Structure formats: C-alpha cells, structure tokens
Amino acid sequence: MVQVLSIVKSYQNEFTKTEKVVADFILENPSIVVSLTTKNLAVQTGTSEAAIIRFCKRIGINSFTDFKIALAKDLDFNKEEPFYDSPIQLEDDTQDLVNKIFSRSSQALQNTSQLLSIEELEKAIDLIHSANRVYLYGAGGSSIVAQDFTLKLLRINITASHHQDIHVQMMSAANMNKDDVLFVVSTSGETKEVLELLTVAKERGTPAILLTQKKKSKARNKANVILDTSLEEQSIRIGTTAARLTQLAIVDTLFTGICIRKGDKIYNYIFDTHDATSRRND
Amino acid sequence: MVQVLSIVKSYQNEFTKTEKVVADFILENPSIVVSLTTKNLAVQTGTSEAAIIRFCKRIGINSFTDFKIALAKDLDFNKEEPFYDSPIQLEDDTQDLVNKIFSRSSQALQNTSQLLSIEELEKAIDLIHSANRVYLYGAGGSSIVAQDFTLKLLRINITASHHQDIHVQMMSAANMNKDDVLFVVSTSGETKEVLELLTVAKERGTPAILLTQKKKSKARNKANVILDTSLEEQSIRIGTTAARLTQLAIVDTLFTGICIRKGDKIYNYIFDTHDATSRRND
DNA sequence: AAATAATGAAATAAAATTTTAAAATGTGTT
DNA sequence: AACACATTTTAAAATTTTATTTCATTATTT
Incomplete structure (x- = not known):
C-alpha cells in the first residue's frame, strides 16, 4: 500500500x-x-x-x-496507466480525443506484439530477403502501408514493385514468378483486387504474404504467410488508424529483420552508430 | 512507464x-x-x-x-528494465525485434500525447474545419501521412488537394488564398519543397499548419500552427517509423476533432453506433 | 562581418522555513 | 469553581532558501 x-x-x-x-x-x-x-x-x-x-x-x-x-x-x-476505453463521443473535448485515440493506438500496438506469430514473421522476412523481386499492394487506405514498405525496401536495394493504380499493379504482377514475392495489405481480407492478385500469384507459383486483421476471410486461404494485426474495437467508421499503425509497425519489424539478415554490409549504413542527423527521411 | x-x-x-x-x-x-x-x-x-x-x-x-x-x-x-531501451543490434532475434520496435512505437505515442499542445491542435482543427480548401503535402516518406489525411478529409466532403509530385503540388498551391489552409508534414522541417510551399502560403495570406518533429527548423518560423511529434531515439537511419506513427495518430485526432465540429449531421455516418463492418476502409 | 543562439552572473520573484507573539488549552492550587 | 501558571497550538511576520527572469557577454552560424 x-x-x-x-x-x-x-x-x-x-x-x-x-x-x-x-x-x-x-x-x-x-x-x-x-x-x-x-x-x-x-x-x-x-x-x-x-x-x-x-x-x-x-x-x-x-x-x-x-x-x-x-x-x-x-x-x-x-497509477496503472489510465486507459481511455470509453467510446469517442460528440461531447468529447480535444484533450479527451487525444487521450482516447493515443491510448487506443498504443494499446493496439501492445496487443499486436503479443499476438504476432514469430514463425510467420520469420517466414515473411526470409521470403522477402531472398526474393528476386517484391510486388507490393495495399487495398484502398492500406495502400500507404504498402507504399511505406516499398520506400524502405528500395533504400536497401531490394527490387520492389508498387503501383497505386490497381490496373497497373495487375499488369506488373502478371510477370510474377516463383522467385518473387507478393506482399499485400488488406485489413478486411475481402477486397476484390487483393483476391485477384492472390489468385494470380497462386497460378504463377509466387509465394504470397498477407497483412490483415480479420481472422476469417477469403484472402487468408490464398496466402502462404499471414501476418495478423490485433482486432480493434472500431468506434469510428472512417479510417481504421489503429490498424494502420500496427501494420506499419509490422512492416518496420519485417524491414529491420531483413536488414539484419543482410548483416554487416548494411550495418553501418542502416544503424545509427554515430550521427543520427546526417540522413533525413522526411 | x-x-x-x-x-x-x-x-x-x-x-x-x-x-x-x-x-x-x-x-x-x-x-x-x-x-x-x-x-x-x-x-x-x-x-x-x-x-x-x-x-x-x-x-x-x-x-x-x-x-x-x-x-x-x-x-x-x-525497477523492471524496459526492453525498448536497448538499441537494436545485429544479434537480435525476431522476438527481440518485435519487443523493441513495438514498445518503442508505443512509447513514442505516449510521449507525444503527453507533450501535444491542445491549443495548437484546436487551432488546426478550427482552421481546417472552416477552410474553403485544404492543400496537403508531405515531404518524402511523410507523404503517406498527407495522403492518409487527404483520404479522410475527402470522405467527409472537405475539399482536399494533394499531389505526390511536388511540381504539381506547387502548381496547385499557386492558387491558394486566405480562406484556404496549407497542411504540411515534414519531420525535419528543413525540406526545401516544404519551405517553398510555406513561403508561397505566406505570400498569399494562407494560414499554414506544420506537422513536424525537430524543435528547431526553418519551417517552424514560417508556419502559423505547429504540431509536434515527440522525438524518438533513432537507432535506425532509414524510415522514421515511430515518428510516422505519431504523425498518423495526430492526423486521426485532427480528423476526429473536425468530425465533432461538424456535429450531428455527420455523427451517424462517422461514428460506429451499430454495424462497424458495414463500411470498409481497406 | 552581421545575425543568431547559447550561456552564466546577477536581479527578481516565489516558495519554504523559522521565529515570534498571541491565543487556546490544560494543570494544579486554593 | 476561580485563579494562576505552564504548556501547546497557532498564524502572522521575518528570514532563508529556492526558482525564475533578465541581461550582457561569449560562442556559433550564415
């Protein structure tokens, strides 16, 4: 006491x-x-x-x-830290919003890190690390996650193919083969375009990684590796930001894992040994 | 913690x-x-x-x-030594990575929510809410944050102008006037393009909101409202993911604040009163 | 060379602590 | 019970300590 x-x-x-x-x-x-x-x-x-x-x-x-x-x-x-569990309401003031949104996001990250399958993560890291080319696609709002990952991969000289326009992406994906990897983000796992891409991948023998939230979906059956973000209690219909945050954190983990696989060569370039400010990301 | x-x-x-x-x-x-x-x-x-x-x-x-x-x-x-504290190392296994990356991200969110200025947030919410048109731009990797916000604003019928290509963005921004708002994301606050946009905004009397991390930068002096994300202990040079996460959480807060300003009209559309699954974001 | 930022010494303000004197309470004596 | 005396409790004022601001000087950038 x-x-x-x-x-x-x-x-x-x-x-x-x-x-x-x-x-x-x-x-x-x-x-x-x-x-x-x-x-x-x-x-x-x-x-x-x-x-x-x-x-x-x-x-x-x-x-x-x-x-x-x-x-x-x-x-x-x-003070076990205050957890603002109550739903967002019209009456909330700005401080309430900050408390609720940030503590939820933080909670979502913690939940995900507990549930995340290390095994699947490692499969994903290995696949991407040894792939000839990575095709990335994010459905709708999730596209930013695919984009973020693409930028990261390009920085460490991994051939990454990403297009916002699904038709261009499909055209590009038509050339996939078994030495490539398809990486798709779909929170629901039901997006038509994602299902199509996964089907093409299967046809062409290309392994597919799915970053998703729903525990049951058509997409799950078609992917080789499945990375799950924790479920969130949605209280706002637009913009599943908490899911997005956990997806980005997973991408970051994958990326760092790949860097580590690449080992010494990349170490000095990637890790901040002395001057953190020298290289901007903006 | x-x-x-x-x-x-x-x-x-x-x-x-x-x-x-x-x-x-x-x-x-x-x-x-x-x-x-x-x-x-x-x-x-x-x-x-x-x-x-x-x-x-x-x-x-x-x-x-x-x-x-x-x-x-x-x-x-x-007493319990938190693991996010030690730097990421070549020897880390995948579980270590998950622990470190997720707990850091979570920490970054918590720090930001503590330091975030409610006053500046409210200024930003009001500006965007009452703006005729919102111009959004994110430099480099931060572009996904600008994109995310753009998608959200469009959903609630706010005129949002965003272009990945900086030249197109500049052309578009050339028409800004004092009833509009410029919203820029620049982690460093030193990006040339961002400085240019801010200068144009100043010339044209357009209020500018800056979402940034560095506590001192050229951009800070040119913006009317400044939203700070907490600094992070960078240990990886590429991809300031923790910063990105906090930026997204701030955007989410702004968005929710704007929805609340819009009040009843938007309430049933935005807030999840009964069927969360009916509207996907994927 | 001029402008800008960082710094510590000194001045000021604020807060904490001690002193002091008055008020309240208790104790013993008639 | 009434009084004198001692003890305790109290708050106002005085003092000391601590925190903050101002300002002139020095370093750094541009």
Whole structure:
C-alpha cells in the first residue's frame, strides 16, 4: 500500500485539530497536493503555511518538498496507466480525443506484439530477403502501408514493385514468378483486387504474404504467410488508424529483420552508430 | 512507464552542449536529482541555475519543480528494465525485434500525447474545419501521412488537394488564398519543397499548419500552427517509423476533432453506433 | 562581418522555513 | 469553581532558501 499516505493515516490519533484538517485533505487529494505550494495548501485547508510545515515534521519528514516527492513516488504505484476505453463521443473535448485515440493506438500496438506469430514473421522476412523481386499492394487506405514498405525496401536495394493504380499493379504482377514475392495489405481480407492478385500469384507459383486483421476471410486461404494485426474495437467508421499503425509497425519489424539478415554490409549504413542527423527521411 | 526519462533520452539530438551535460547527469542519477535544488544540480553538472531551468523548458516541462515531481512519479516503475531501451543490434532475434520496435512505437505515442499542445491542435482543427480548401503535402516518406489525411478529409466532403509530385503540388498551391489552409508534414522541417510551399502560403495570406518533429527548423518560423511529434531515439537511419506513427495518430485526432465540429449531421455516418463492418476502409 | 543562439552572473520573484507573539488549552492550587 | 501558571497550538511576520527572469557577454552560424 501507499507508504506516505499510510504513514499519514497511522498518525490519525496523534494529530492536533489543524493537523487533522491537513491530513484529511491530503488523504482525499493526494494527486493534487503533489503540485501545491505550502501557501496553496494552507489556503485550501484553511490553515497556515507554518501548519503545513509542522505537519510534515510531525510525521517525520523533514520538509514539505521532501513530503511532496515521497508522495509523488507513491502515487505512481496506483497509477496503472489510465486507459481511455470509453467510446469517442460528440461531447468529447480535444484533450479527451487525444487521450482516447493515443491510448487506443498504443494499446493496439501492445496487443499486436503479443499476438504476432514469430514463425510467420520469420517466414515473411526470409521470403522477402531472398526474393528476386517484391510486388507490393495495399487495398484502398492500406495502400500507404504498402507504399511505406516499398520506400524502405528500395533504400536497401531490394527490387520492389508498387503501383497505386490497381490496373497497373495487375499488369506488373502478371510477370510474377516463383522467385518473387507478393506482399499485400488488406485489413478486411475481402477486397476484390487483393483476391485477384492472390489468385494470380497462386497460378504463377509466387509465394504470397498477407497483412490483415480479420481472422476469417477469403484472402487468408490464398496466402502462404499471414501476418495478423490485433482486432480493434472500431468506434469510428472512417479510417481504421489503429490498424494502420500496427501494420506499419509490422512492416518496420519485417524491414529491420531483413536488414539484419543482410548483416554487416548494411550495418553501418542502416544503424545509427554515430550521427543520427546526417540522413533525413522526411 | 518511465516517461520523463524516455522524453529526456529522445531529445538527445536536440540538446545543446550544456543541456546534454545536464541530461546525462539526470539519466545516470535520476533518483538523486529528485532531491536536488537548481543550484545543487547546477554545481553537480558544472552549469548554471539558468541552464537547469532552460533544460526543463526545452523538454516541454515548464518548471524545475514539475520536472522533479514527474521524475519522482516515474522512478518506481524503473525497477523492471524496459526492453525498448536497448538499441537494436545485429544479434537480435525476431522476438527481440518485435519487443523493441513495438514498445518503442508505443512509447513514442505516449510521449507525444503527453507533450501535444491542445491549443495548437484546436487551432488546426478550427482552421481546417472552416477552410474553403485544404492543400496537403508531405515531404518524402511523410507523404503517406498527407495522403492518409487527404483520404479522410475527402470522405467527409472537405475539399482536399494533394499531389505526390511536388511540381504539381506547387502548381496547385499557386492558387491558394486566405480562406484556404496549407497542411504540411515534414519531420525535419528543413525540406526545401516544404519551405517553398510555406513561403508561397505566406505570400498569399494562407494560414499554414506544420506537422513536424525537430524543435528547431526553418519551417517552424514560417508556419502559423505547429504540431509536434515527440522525438524518438533513432537507432535506425532509414524510415522514421515511430515518428510516422505519431504523425498518423495526430492526423486521426485532427480528423476526429473536425468530425465533432461538424456535429450531428455527420455523427451517424462517422461514428460506429451499430454495424462497424458495414463500411470498409481497406 | 552581421545575425543568431547559447550561456552564466546577477536581479527578481516565489516558495519554504523559522521565529515570534498571541491565543487556546490544560494543570494544579486554593 | 476561580485563579494562576505552564504548556501547546497557532498564524502572522521575518528570514532563508529556492526558482525564475533578465541581461550582457561569449560562442556559433550564415
């Protein structure tokens, strides 16, 4: 249990009237007290600054500042970080939005990292690492994930083929063979274009990696490697951003894994050994 | 989870020489710092009291006392050494990569949500909400963020103009006027094209919103509203994914804020009241 | 060479602590 | 019960310590 607060409690019978008032206020508002001054706290409790100092000494703590530090240290024990689970509402103010959106996103990442199959990840890394050419496609909004991965791969000299226009992408994919890899992102796994690409891949003997969210879909059956992002409770219909974030994090993991496979050659180029600022990504 | 220390670390590249000395001391002796005064810490680090205060402000905390309180809150958690802390290495196995990359990303989100200025966010939301037309541009890898936002805005019937090709974007931007808004993403804030766009915006009286990471850059001085993503401890030179994730989360927040401004009309369309699956984003 | 940024010393402001004197409470004596 | 005396508690004021701002100087960039 909370140390300082329990000390305060244990002194209940020893306190004078004024001290008791101070103690009660502290017990009820520990997190507020942490950022008050002696003057503030004196006003809030209807006592005096001297009373606050005396209170600290009484419970065996040398100064008010020390008391606040000790209190702050203890508070965190309680503070398992706030998780803003409630749905987004019209009444939410901007701070609510930040809390909810960021904590959800962060939660989605943590969930995914727990559920992610290391085995499938390694299959994907190996396939891409040893592929002759990588064809990347992201359906609709997921296209940015495919794009991000494409840019990364090009940087380390892996031949990556990506086109936003699905027809161009199909034309390009028509040349796939078994030494290539198809990498598709489809949150739902039901997108028509993705299914078509996967079918072509199968016909041509090209291994396919699917980055998806739905646990059951037509696309799953057609892919060789499946990377799952955690499900999210959607509360907004437009823009499944949390899913997008986890997809990007998976892509980042794949990319880093590939870099490591490439080993020493790439090490100095890729890893930030000395000057992080020298190379921009913007 | 060790927020303040991780924020301090993330600023490593932004610090001046003196600030770096202070940061190093804090990182090595967090539990001591908690009970030091500005003077003490100044002496211990061979700097000045002013330098200590400046240090706190630099990392976005507005007083030394607040800094100490925040630090004290974090200290107990410190016991379990978090893995995102160690750099990615050639020897890491896939599980290590997942742990490091995901926990860093998650950390970056948390840091950003703490430091994000609600005031600037609201300015941005209002500007976009009431703009006649929004011009979006993302430099290099950040283009996917601009793209993501563009897709979202188009869905709620806001006129959004985005082009991957900077020349087309410039041509389009040449028509900007004061009822429009320019929204640019530039992690470094030094990208030539972004600076040009900002200059054009200024000439034409168009308010500009900048989504960036660096705390000091040429672009900052040219923008009307600045949205900061938290700095990250870069350990890989290619692909500032953590920054990208936080940028996307900020975009998501802006978007949701705009939807809320639009109110009832949009509510049933946007918010998931019953069937989340009916509308795909893929 | 001029502009810009970083820095510490000194001045100022704010906060914490101690001192002090008055008020309240308690104790023993008649 | 009434009084004197001692003790404790208290808050206002004085003092000390700590935090913050200002400003002139030095370093760095452009």
